[in-house]
Amino acid sequence: xxxxxxxxxxxxxxxxxxxxxxxxxxxxxxxxxxxxxxxxxxxxxxxxxxxxxxxxxxxxxxxxxxxxxxxxxxxxxxxxxxxxxxxxxxxxxxxxxxxxxxxxxxxxxx
Amino acid sequence: xxxxxxxxxxxxxxxxxxxxxxxxxxxxxxxxxxxxxxxxxxxxxxxxxxxxxxxxxxxxxxxxxxxxxxxxxxxxxxxxxxxxxxxxxxxxxxxxxxxxxxxxxxxxxxxxxx
Numbered sequence: 001x002x003x004x005x006x007x008x009x010x011x012x013x014x015x016x017x018x019x020x021x022x023x024x025x026x027x028x029x030x031x032x033x034x035x036x037x038x039x040x041x042x043x044x045x046x047x048x049x050x051x052x053x054x055x056x057x058x059x060x061x062x063x064x065x066x067x068x069x070x071x072x073x074x075x076x077x078x079x080x081x082x083x084x085x086x087x088x089x090x091x092x093x094x095x096x097x098x099x100x101x102x103x104x105x106x107x108x109x110x
Numbered sequence: 111x112x113x114x115x116x117x118x119x120x121x122x123x124x125x126x127x128x129x130x131x132x133x134x135x136x137x138x139x140x141x142x143x144x145x146x147x148x149x150x151x152x153x154x155x156x157x158x159x160x161x162x163x164x165x166x167x168x169x170x171x172x173x174x175x176x177x178x179x180x181x182x183x184x185x186x187x188x189x190x191x192x193x194x195x196x197x198x199x200x201x202x203x204x205x206x207x208x209x210x211x212x213x214x215x216x217x218x219x220x221x222x223x224x
Contacts, residue, residue: 009150034211034212034213041218041220043201043215043216043217046212046214046215049212051211089152089153091152091213093213096165096166097155097158098155098213100154101152102150102151102152
């Protein structure tokens with residue numbers, strides 16, 4: 001069963017605007033959430049994480065928001081740059097395992 | 111230490127052959143994970159080590175797959191009698207159980223079974 005879901009397979013955004021990538025989960029036991037960026041033929045690169053006891057974490061242009069009551073998290077990228085074009089995966093952690101969504105392909109249009 | 115490394119980066123093999131992949135984690139990381147990824151999917155958990163102990167294996171991992179992590183350092187993943195369905199990207203990742211949580215991936219090994 002897919003415990004972490006990314007329902008938008010793709011997203012296009014103009015350069016300089018905000019990119020919002022969404023992720024939903026079903027397991028209330030998840031205690032950490034992470035976002036990864038992946039270029040073709042490379043392994044995923046860690047971007048940012050958030051503990052379940054927080055609702056926001058910021059790192060430069062990247063902000064992750066967590067809404068536990070809705071079991072929803074989002075990644076905001078502001079301002080978006082062409083180099084941000086990649087596939088973004090959200091992941092959730094509980095126990096010893098990380099669970100990944102299926103990814104959202106972001107295209108930032110110059 | 112610049113990150114997680116994997117060898118080889120690409121492997122093409124004929125059906126029925128055995129293949130072995132190697133992963134060198136970040137040196138101070140005590141947890142090591144193997145994942146498999148196919149097109150359009152997220153990484154799928156295969157197995158997990160804490161130091162040298164293999165603590166968890168996915169039910170999806172058939173008995174043709176075996177992984178080791180001798181001395182709690184590098185790890186190997188072996189696939190015996192490869193099948194075309196084994197074609198995928200095999201990702202290794204390492205993690206440290208300290209302050210906060212992160213999981214760092216290697217570049218992956220792309221396996222093609224012909």
